[in-house]
Amino acid sequence: MVAADGDRGAGVTVRGYFNEDLSPAELEHRTRVADDLTADVRRLVSATVLTDTDDDSVAEARRHIAAATAALQRRTLDSDHFGIRYNSDGSRRHWGNAMVGRRNPIAPPMVLHHDAERTWAEFELGAQYEGPGGLVHGGVLACVLDQVLGSAAEHAGAPGMTGTLTIRYRRATPLGPVRAEGRLDRVEGIKSYATGSVSTADGVTVEAEGVFILPRWARAADGDIRTAGGDA
Numbered sequence: 001m002v003a004a005d006g007d008r009g010a011g012v013t014v015r016g017y018f019n020e021d022l023s024p025a026e027l028e029h030r031t032r033v034a035d036d037l038t039a040d041v042r043r044l045v046s047a048t049v050l051t052d053t054d055d056d057s058v059a060e061a062r063r064h065i066a067a068a069t070a071a072l073q074r075r076t077l078d079s080d081h082f083g084i085r086y087n088s089d090g091s092r093r094h095w096g097n098a099m100v101g102r103r104n105p106i107a108p109p110m111v112l113h114h115d116a117e118r119t120w121a122e123f124e125l126g127a128q129y130e131g132p133g134g135l136v137h138g139g140v141l142a143c144v145l146d147q148v149l150g151s152a153a154e155h156a157g158a159p160g161m162t163g164t165l166t167i168r169y170r171r172a173t174p175l176g177p178v179r180a181e182g183r184l185d186r187v188e189g190i191k192s193y194a195t196g197s198v199s200t201a202d203g204v205t206v207e208a209e210g211v212f213i214l215p216r217w218a219r220a221a222d223g224d225i226r227t228a229g230g231d232a
Contacts (some may be wrong), residue, residue, distance in 0.1 A: 016083035034103045041105035049127040099147035119152035120181035135172040145208040149194040152182035153212045158192035160212030173205040190214040
């Protein structure tokens with residue numbers, strides 16, 4: 001497993017991996033706190049986009065935001081990133097992830113589900129993800145598909161980092177509820193090929209194909225990358 005930040009074994013140095021030994025009760029508690037805090041900040045971000053309030057109310061809000069920021073900064077991680085944190089039971093947390101990080105309010109409220117054939121998520125993309133008026137930004141949709149396709153490959157036992165991602169925008173995606181899904185298509189050596197889509201109630205809006213490459217440091221490590229436990 002992972003020894004410490006920067007140590008992946010076999011003489012391979014990789015930054016951002018940590019070992020932690022949390023009890024199930026502590027992990028459950030931290031998960032609940034993270035989910036609640038992130039949901040609150042997501043609502044704040046949405047309110048910031050949509051507010052039409054007066055200057056005094058904005059000034060009041062900024063005072064509260066400054067106080068909240070100071071409270072959260074009373075104690076911070078020793079690292080400048082959350083990284084991927086492995087627990088003693090093999091589960092892991094990557095709560096800083098820009099797409100699925102439980103402690104990252106920038107991330108869409110996307111919870112991934114898996115079965116034997118695919119990975120999917122159903123969630124809502126609100127005002128903070130707007131590109132053209134009333135529509136989801138195409139770059140956000142690309143990020144969503146990058147995450148879903150990569151997770152599908154990993155869940156199928158063929159993880160890797162994105163080598164290429166080909167996006168086809170079939171039509172505009174309105175802000176609101178969406179479904180994203182992906183599946184592993186095939187594996188060729190160190191390359192995993194995955195396909196997927198984003199859809200709304202009216203049908204598919206975006207399609208994607210991705211190639212995910214097992215990095216050199218993972219090939220040189222002791223093999224635990226391909227057998228690591230699921231996310232907490």
